[in-house]
Amino acid sequence: MSMSASDFFRAKLQCEIDVMEVAESEPGSLVVVDTRRQSSWDHGHIPGAVHLPTAQIPALGRDLVPAGSHVVVYSWGPGCNGSTFAALAFAELGYSVKEMIGGIEYWIRNGLPVETAAGIVPSAPDALVTAHKS
Structure with a gap:
């Protein structure tokens, strides 16, 4: 049995969340989980x-x-499916889980802060990505 386009997109929206939300x-x-390796976490995270x-x-x-x-x-971002595997793993453990589309790349491109060993640092919004004003 095939799924209709509207059923597919309705289901997809139940499994995804964007960075601004x-x-x-x-x-x-929410419990936000960074699923990247240690060096990426150290470089900066939400x-x-x-x-x-x-x-x-x-x-x-x-x-x-x-x-x-x-x-x-x-x-990391749209070119990485690590969070898809992570969402599946949490779902299989019985959690209510959503994948943040765009990853930390779009978090940063939307001008949202990042935490590093030096503390929380602001990001400059990319005008081509967001209308969000910092």
Whole structure:
């Protein structure tokens, strides 16, 4: 049985969230999970995110993310499907999970802050990507 286009896109929207919706979400309503490797995390990540590389989710997901949480996973950007694998892993653990489309690349391109060892640093919005004003 094939799925209609409207059913496909309705289902897709239930599994994805964009960076601005994550940024504007009620504090504490989402557990944002960075699924990239340690060096990428160290380079910069979303403030308040949990670091849990995709391969470690089956073993550590339940220990690091409280049951019943609304999970949002991200990886580098649209050219990387690491967050898709991570979303699948969390879904298989029984979590409500969405994939943040655009990843940290579009988080940064939308002018949102990034956390590094030096603290939280602002990003300059890319006018070709967002109308968001910092």
